[in-house]
Amino acid sequence: MDVLKKLEKELDKIYNKDLPELPKGAKQFLIKYFPWISLIGAVGVFWASYDLWNWGHYFYNYTTYLNNIYGAYGVNTPVRTNQMTLMVWIALIVYIIEGLFYLFAFTGLKKQKKNGWNMLFYGLLVNVIYGIVLIFTNYGGFGTFLGYLIASAIAGYFIFQVRSAYIHTPKTNEDSNQAKKK
Numbered sequence: 001m002d003v004l005k006k007l008e009k010e011l012d013k014i015y016n017k018d019l020p021e022l023p024k025g026a027k028q029f030l031i032k033y034f035p036w037i038s039l040i041g042a043v044g045v046f047w048a049s050y051d052l053w054n055w056g057h058y059f060y061n062y063t064t065y066l067n068n069i070y071g072a073y074g075v076n077t078p079v080r081t082n083q084m085t086l087m088v089w090i091a092l093i094v095y096i097i098e099g100l101f102y103l104f105a106f107t108g109l110k111k112q113k114k115n116g117w118n119m120l121f122y123g124l125l126v127n128v129i130y131g132i133v134l135i136f137t138n139y140g141g142f143g144t145f146l147g148y149l150i151a152s153a154i155a156g157y158f159i160f161q162v163r164s165a166y167i168h169t170p171k172t173n174e175d176s177n178q179a180k181k182k
Contacts, residue, residue, distance in 0.1 A: 008121065015160035022161045030162045035109040038102045038120055045099035049092055056088055087137045094133055098126040109166075117166035120159055128152045 022030075070076070101123030108116020131148025134140025 027162050031165050035106050038105040042099045042102035049095035094130045098123050114166045
């Protein structure tokens with residue numbers, strides 16, 4: 001975890017000191033809607049993983065059908081039947097982990113707690129990892145990795161611009177009532 005904390009501090013320095021600051025209204029908008037954006041992101045990632053799962057099985061069924069037709073006419077079966085390769089399984093696992101981070105971020109972001117922001121940050125890191133996984137697949141490549149890297153850098157800018165709102169969370173009514181009693 002120390003590595004992640006060091007990475008977080010370095011990225012915070014880059015995004016908050018080296019890049020221009022978002023206007024206060026934009027920050028308030030992000031703080032208000034990040035829980036919902038995170039939830040929509042989780043649904044999108046789960047949907048994409050479901051589509052990837054279906055793609056692998058659809059392609060398997062389609063190629064099996066073609067191979068049966070080829071076999072009926074005495075032709076060798078040149079079509080590869082299994083597209084659920086190791087890289088597809090790794091991509092599915094990474095997608096599910098990323099979706100879980102975004103889903104778990106919802107409650108913490110809604111309450112403006114640091115653990116919600118952390119889940120969003122970890123989901124962002126998993127997104128970069130997924131881009132790396134795509135380099136080694138037939139349907140990815142270096143260009144896809146660059147796309148994921150650029151998208152993650154842009155998303156990182158937005159989440160780091162509001163990071164301070166989750167480190168210094170406002171006191172809740174319960175906290176202020178207890179302070180008044182003392």
